[in-house]
Amino acid sequence: MGSPLLLGPMLRYVDETSASIWVETRADCVVSVHSEGRSWQARSFAVHDHHFALVEVEGLEPGSVSPYVVEIDGTSVWPDPASEYPASVIATRAPGRRSRLAYGSCRTSVNHDRSGNRTHGVDSLRAFALAVADGREARPDLLLFLGDQVYADSTTKEMQAFIRARRDIHEEPGKELKDFEEYAHLYQLAWSDEANRWLLSCVPSAMIFDDHDIRDDWNASLDWKRKMEATTWWHERIVAGLASYWVYQHLGNLSPRERAADEIWQQLSGRHDNASRDLTAALDEFADRCDQDPNSCRWSYSRDLDETRLIVLDSRVARDLSPSARGLLNDRELTWFDSHLQGGFRHVLIATSLPFLLPLGLHHVEAWDEAIAQGAWGRLAAWVGERLRRAFDLEHWAAFQNSFQAVAAMATDLADGARGPSPLTVTFLSGDVHFSYLAEVERQNGSRIVQAVCSPMRNPLPRFLRWFSVVMSYGAATPLGAAAAHSAKVADPPFRWKTVKGPWFDNNLALLQDGPDGLTMTWHTGVVEDGDELHPRLEVVASITVPAKRDSAVSS
Template sequence: MSSATPTTGPILILDDIRDGQLHLAALFIASKSDTPSHVETPFETIAPQLLAEYAAHDVYRVRFTLPADRQSSYRWNDTEYNVAGLTADLRIAYASCNGEEHGDMDRDGTERNAMWARMGDEHRRAPFSLLLHGGDQVYADEVTQGHPLSDGWPDHLPSDPARADLVDLRSHLREGFLERYLANYTAPEVAYVMARVPSLMQWDDHDICDGWGSLRRSRTYSPVGQVLFDMAREAALLFQHGTVEGDLPARFADPSGLHLGWSVAAPGLRLIGPDLRSERTRREVLGKRGWQWMEGLAAAPAPGRTLVMSSVPLLGPRLSLLELLMVLTPRMQKYEDDLRDQWQSRAHRDSWAHMLELMQRIAAPADQDVTVVSGEIHLATRGEMKLDHGKLLHQLVASGVAHRAPPKAWARVLGALATVGETPLPGHPIHIRRIPGQKLRYVAERNYLILTHAKAGWSAQWDFEVSGISAPLPL
C-alpha cells in the first residue's frame, strides 16, 4: 500500500556475516497512514515487521540474506538496489560526526550533506561493500530542550522529579530522537548511500548527549540522566542497528545489550566495534563485560586484517598536558569533559595502555594484522605505533562527514602537541604522521575515509572537501 507521504528507507544494516551470506536488515520509517511494500530478493519476498510506534510514525524492518561473495541486489517499491558484496577487490567507507551540536536541524541540506554526496559519487564510480559509522551518527544534544525536567541539562536538574513527569520526559525525548534520525535518513544524499551499502555503526557521546560518561555521576545517574540514556539507547538499537530490546542480531557480544559491542568476520577480514559509552565512567572507558569480551577477541584466531573501530582516537598526542592546563584555568574548565572523553586523558592512562596491549596481542600471530579507525575530533589525521615482529599499528582518523571543520589554528595546536611524543605502552612510542599530500599532521577539512583491499594488500585514502582524495597510504 502506498500513500502521498513517502516512506523513509530502505536503510540497509548488516546484521551478521555467516555461512557465506550477508544477513541484512532494511529499516523503514513510515507515517501512520503508510505501510511499506514488501522487499524482494532473488530468493524470497518478505513483508515488513512492525518494530516501534511513535506519535506520527511507525518503524518497520525486513530481514533477508544475500550472497556475501558477489554482487547481488534486492528490490523495494519498484526500485532495484545493488549490493556489492565482499569480493576480492573490497572497498569500505568510514564516516563519523554526522551533524553539529547546535542548530543542526536548521542547516541547508546541500551544504550539510556535501560529503555524503561525494561519497555517493564515489560509490557510483566504484561500489563500497560496507559503510562504517564511527560515532555521533546524530547530534542529539538539543533533545533535552523544551521539557521542564531537562531544559537545564546537565547543570540544573530537579532532585526528586515526580514519576508522571519522568514518564512525560520519556515521551518527549523519544520523539526528539526520532526527529533527528528521521531528518538524517530522509536527506537524499544520505539515503542514496545507505540504501545500497550495508552499515555497521558504533555510537559515541552525541548519540546520547555531549560528554556522556565523562560527565559527573550526579548528572548521569540522576533520574533525568537515566531516562536520557534509556531513550538514546532505544533509539540507537532501532535506528543504528535495526533492532529492539531482546532481539539483537548474532554479531553482538551480549544478547541482553548491557553493552553494545559487536564483531563480524569474513574470510581475511574481522571488524570489531566495542561499545565505549554504555559502561563508561569518569575513570573507565570500558567496564568488566567490555574488557572480558575484548580479551576473548584478542585471543581468538583471526587470519588476515582486523579493523577495530574506536570512536575516540586510540593513538594520539599527550593531551594530558592540555588537560592539566584546562583544569588550572577557570575559563577553560568547561572543556574538561571533552578531554576526559579521550583515551589520552590522565584518568584513562591504564585503560589506554590495556587497549594498546590488546592490539599488540591481535597482531602477534604471523598471519594477523590490526588497524584502528576513529573519528570524533572533527579533523583528519593518522598515527603509527611499532608493534613486535616488525609490524605497525596504523590509526586512521576521519572526522567529520557533516560537522564543519574547526579553525586551522586548532589543527596546528594539536600538531605542535604531537611533537612532544607519547609512550603509554613502554617501548612502543606513538607518532602522529601526515596524511599523504598534506602539510600538517591534522587536516581541518570535512572528510571521510576509504579503505581498499586489492592484490597489493590494504590501503587507505581520505576524501577531503577541499583537497580531494589523498594518495593511497599502504597499510
C-alpha cells in the same frame, strides 16, 4: 499524506547469503522485499507510536548483486518511479574478495544548499553517494559510521523549529532533545536526503554511538554523570537516546543469529497482534537498565569480512566511572574484546569512535589531566582537572590510562604473534576529534600498528579552533605534556608513535581498501564547482598505503 514509507530502506547486516533491510513506516503494516522472483516479509513493530520493520532476506547466492523493491501492504513504495538514482541492490559478500570499507564520523543534518554548505561545509557522505550513483566510485562492502550521526545537544534550526512546535524551548532542556519523539525527528532529518537515502539502500552499514548522540562529554567522569542525574530532564533524555539508538542503529548491526538472541527482539517472536508488538515499555526499561548497569547489555560487536576482522567497540556506555577502577572499557567489556582480538586474519580493524592513538602532545595532556583529577596533586588540583576535562573534551583513551595500557598490551601481543598468526596490520579506525590523520607505532618487527582517523563527515571546526587543536596536539605540547604527565607519576606509554600524515580539517569520508600491496586509505571531500551546490565533486584529500611488507615505508 505521502508515502507509507517514512525512512529507509536501509541495507544493514549483509553476509554471503543473507541481508537485513530496515525501514520506518507511518503505520502498522506488513513490509515485503521482492528480488528476482522471490519475496520476504516482516510485520512492523511499534516504539512510542513510531513503526519499524526489519526484513530478513535469506537464501541469496554468495557474490550476487540483486535489484530489489519494497512494498507496504502490497503497495510499491521503493524505489520511487521518478527517482534519478540507479536501482537499489543487495550485494552479498563473495568468498575470497578483499574488503573495501568506507568510514567516518560527526555529521550534522542541514540543507545541502549554499547556506548549509557555507555554515557546515559540503556533506562528504552525499558527495560520495553522488559519485557512486554516477559510477565514478565503486560501492564499498560496508559503510561504517563511528559516532555522532545525530547531534542531540547541538541542534539545527530545522530541529529547533520542530521542538518549538511541541514544547517551550526556553524550559530545560531548551534547544537540546528531550524525548523519543524528538530523536525520531532528528533521525528523519539525518537520513531523508535523497542521495544519502539511496546510498544507504544499497550499501551495507554498521554504526556505533559517540557522545553527541546523547550529549557532549557523555560519561566523561563520575562527577559529570552525577551532575546530569541531578537535573530534571536527564533521565528522560538518556532513556530516549539509548532506546532510539537500539531501533535506528543497533538493531541493524546484528547478524540474524545475534538478533535472535537479543532480549528485546525475542519479545516479537511469534507475536502478530498490535498490542504484543509494541516494544515501548520493554525498550525504555532496557535503556534505563543499560545506563544504570552497563554490565547488563553490550553494544559492541564483531564481524569477519573474509580475511579481515572488524571489532566495533562501545566507548561510552561500557565505561567504568568509579574512581578506584576507572576505565573506558569496564572489566566485562575488556574481557569480551580480549576474546575477539585474535590472529589468523590478514588485517584486524578496531573501530572505536575515540582515537586510541591521539597525537602525542594531546595524549600526555589528557593522561596528566586524568591523574590530577583523580587527586595526584591534591583536592584543589582535582577540582581544576575535572573542569579542564569538561572544558576541553579531555576524555579519550589517553584519559583512561588503565584501559589504554591494557589495550596497548593486547594490540602489541596481537602484532607480535602471541594471539595466533600475526596480521599484516592492526588498525584503529576512529573519528570524534574533527581533524583527520594517520599515525603509526614505531616498531622494528611484527605487524604494523596504525591509527586512522576520519572526522568530520560534515561539521568542521571553526578556523581558530583548528589552530588550537594543532597547538594542543603537536609542537610544544609534546614535551610539555610529557613533563606534566611525569610530574603526576603517569606511566609512559608502552610504545611511541608518530603522525605519518595530517592533520587536515576538511569534511571527509575515508575509504579503506585491502590490496596486494597493503592497506590503502584514501580521504575524500566534496567540492562545489560552478555554483552547483547540489552536485559536489568528490575530491581526494590524501591517499596513503600501509605496505604489507615491514621493510617498506608508508607511501603517499
